[in-house]
Amino acid sequence: MNEAVVETVALPAAAPNEGFAELYERTFPRVYAYVASLLRDRSAAEDVTAQAFERAYRKRRSYRAARGSMDAWVFGIARNAALDELRKRKRRAKLEGDPEDVYAPAPEDQADQALRRETVRLALASLSGQERDLIALKFAGGLSNGEIARVLRMSESNVGTRLHRTITRLREACHDAG
């Protein structure tokens, strides 16, 4: 399970390697979870996550704290890489299709938990790509609304409104699917 760490990063603009290692340790599982939720392809998610961290490492001197937390910055890079991958591989059909093994149920899942997860996955599939992106940033990425606003380049209140609307729609879709 991912920890939803959202505190502001105190790394300097020109982060040394150690600073980047801390950032990586803090964000790697969440970035991977976000990218995998978006791509629904374990292998592609691994490639894109690695690519995103490599880009972040090479561009780490261009990070400016005034433009948001470093977590949001890394997620922005990961999102761009994931969208490029989606577009490149024309995975739109995949997005709308059945989830892949990234969501394979854990063996220890109880039957009712497994059923609930399956219901949620089915409901997720009924959302639009942008709604799934928002859900992935919030729940897989563990970002705060402010950080999501930075990543999506919109206002925090707008993020709140969209999130509320999306989660409500998801709840309704769960009812329909259940």
Next chain:
Amino acid sequence: MTQADVLTAIDDALDTGRAGEDDPLARELQELALTLRADSPEPAPAYSESLDRRVQQGFPRRSGSKPPWWRPLLQPAAAVLLIAVAVAAVGLLARGLSGSGDDAAGGSSGGVAVSGSGGAESGAQRGFAPGRSDRRIERSFALDLEAPVDRMQRIADQVAAVTNRHGGFVLSSSVSTGENSAGGDFDVRIPADEVRPALRDLAALADVRSQSQTGRDVTPEYVTARDRLRSARAERGSLLRRLEAAATDTEAEAIRRRLDVVAGEINGLRGRLHGLRLRTDYAVVTVSLLAKEGDQGGAGGGSFGDAMHDAGDILIGTAGIIVRVLAVVLPLGLIALLGWVVVRVLQRRRRESALV
């Protein structure tokens, strides 16, 4: 529950890891949030270890993996080129529509800031469609150039050279290089279609103290004279035919007298048309050479006042150069900025389209 309450309840559940709200709706949403987070994909241990190693090594570059330095510049360069071409095309189109620079009022476009004299020019342009090729405009320009006395003769020679180079001729000239009465006047004629580059070259010879231009549309006069010439020629043809057919000497004598009158009219109209053509095919350019104020004609004369004056001139000259450079650099910079913004917006839209 309000939107804020729902969002707070969700954040609480994510923070505490449990759904503790009493409200059934809030509790359901909290459970949904927890399920979503619990269902987040996790990286495989082998992959995590491999990426950890790469991070520790600082993402060593694979040989040949570095893209060429110019590749990131390709897209912005293409956008800038596209916008520059579009701007140039629009500029050319606009110029074509406004009379392809044929009108006398466009004097400042060639780098020489020739200011129109106003009344005659604006009045002359009224009533004629811009861009008409049969417009006949008399143009005259006056240029006052200021130069040191010791350069006067050289500049006078260059005025004649510039005039010849642009297919014109010097009608009259007078140059004086005496220290007290140094100066010169040139009355030159330059083909109308060469007058702008010629003025630009003339202005580059020395400092321009003042300039003016006038233009007068003589198309009505020209058209009237041409029509009257046609009529007179037609009448002459008719009279010649009548003369051949004249039955009596008296009748023939009367026709001959009329023919003399018509021939006189034809000669007069021909001369008038020729004069009008000459006046409109060639622009009248009057160049006055003036000795620079305070110039003693020798080098090295140097009071403090002279030095200050020279310094002022240098400053003004430098400022002029800066303004000209900015006039080029600023639009280019703006175009580049616009291109960059366009590329960014397109790139973002393309990316976002993957989610639609």
